[in-house]
Amino acid sequence: MRLLTTLVILIFSIGVAFSTGQNGDIIFWNNKKYSLFSNPLESYPQFDLISPKLFGEQPGEWNTACYRGYIAEWEILNNQLYLVNIFSCNDQNLKANLSLLFPDIISNGKINAYWVNQTLLVPDGKCIYYGNIGYSYIYETEYELTIKNGELIENKKYDNSAHISIFTQKPDSLMNFIYKTIQWSNIPDTLKNPIRVNLLLTTTDVNKPEIKILKGSGIKVYDDEALRVAYQLPDWDFYIQRGKVFKIYWFLSVIFSNENKIKYTH
Numbered sequence: 001m002r003l004l005t006t007l008v009i010l011i012f013s014i015g016v017a018f019s020t021g022q023n024g025d026i027i028f029w030n031n032k033k034y035s036l037f038s039n040p041l042e043s044y045p046q047f048d049l050i051s052p053k054l055f056g057e058q059p060g061e062w063n064t065a066c067y068r069g070y071i072a073e074w075e076i077l078n079n080q081l082y083l084v085n086i087f088s089c090n091d092q093n094l095k096a097n098l099s100l101l102f103p104d105i106i107s108n109g110k111i112n113a114y115w116v117n118q119t120l121l122v123p124d125g126k127c128i129y130y131g132n133i134g135y136s137y138i139y140e141t142e143y144e145l146t147i148k149n150g151e152l153i154e155n156k157k158y159d160n161s162a163h164i165s166i167f168t169q170k171p172d173s174l175m176n177f178i179y180k181t182i183q184w185s186n187i188p189d190t191l192k193n194p195i196r197v198n199l200l201l202t203t204t205d206v207n208k209p210e211i212k213i214l215k216g217s218g219i220k221v222y223d224d225e226a227l228r229v230a231y232q233l234p235d236w237d238f239y240i241q242r243g244k245v246f247k248i249y250w251f252l253s254v255i256f257s258n259e260n261k262i263k264y265t266h
Helices: 047-053 172-181 220-231 258-265
Strands: 025-029 032-036 070-077 080-088 110-112 118-130 137-148 151-159 161-163 195-202 210-215 238-241 249-256
Touching: 025 118, 032 118, 080 151, 118 161, 137 238, 172 220, 172 258, 195 220, 210 220, 220 249, 249 258
Parallel strands: 025 070
Antiparallel strands: 025 032, 070 080, 080 110, 118 137, 137 151, 161 238, 195 210, 195 249
C-alpha cells in the first residue's frame, strides 16, 4: 500500500529494538553463504569487555542499518559453530584481531562458539516482506538452527507465505472503496471542517483485519461510520512466518469532508 493524501499507513513490529532494517551477520552452512538474523556474539560472557576494542584503537564504523557496529562471520563445520571473522560495518578491510580478543580459545584462526545456546534464524530465497525495523523481514524460506553449547543439534525449515490484497496491488482502490462505501446520506450536512477518525488495523490469520478506533472524532456518527466502512473491507494483507501469523499494525485515517463527499458521490 502507498502513502495517500487521505491515508497514512505505518507499519510496526512487536519486540524489535531498532527503528531501521538491520544488516545481519554472515554464516556459512552446508557449503552455502547465508545472512544470519541473530547476533550470537553478543551472548559471549565477556562481550562487554571486548566490544569497545573489537578493532583495536580504531573504532568500528556503524550506519543506520548496522547499529551494533560490526558484522560477525560464522561457520558451521561438523555441526559445530565457529566464529571466523568480525568486520566493521562499512569496511570489510577493517577486521578484528581474533587472536587478541580470544587468546585462550582461538584455534586455527577460529573460535569455538561454546557459549551459544540459542536458536539462530537463517533466511533464504526471496524477501516477501520488508518491515524496515530490526530483523522484521520475511523470506520465502527460513531455517531455525538450534545451537546448544555451540553445537548444532536441530534445524527446522519453514516455507513462509503471503496473501497480498487487491488494495496493495491497486493502491488507489483502497481510497475509492473507503469513500464510496461511506453512507454520506447519514452524515450531517454541516461539515464546515474535515473530521478525522483514526483506526488501528491488526493482521489476523485471515484476510480480514481486527479493527479498533485509535483516535475518534468525539462524534458518534462519524466514529461508527468509519468503523462500519472499515469492517466492510473485503480483503487485506497477511503473512505467515514460521507457521505463525506475522502481526502488522496499520494506521488508517478516514476523513469526512465535503470535498470527499462530492468527489466520491458524483
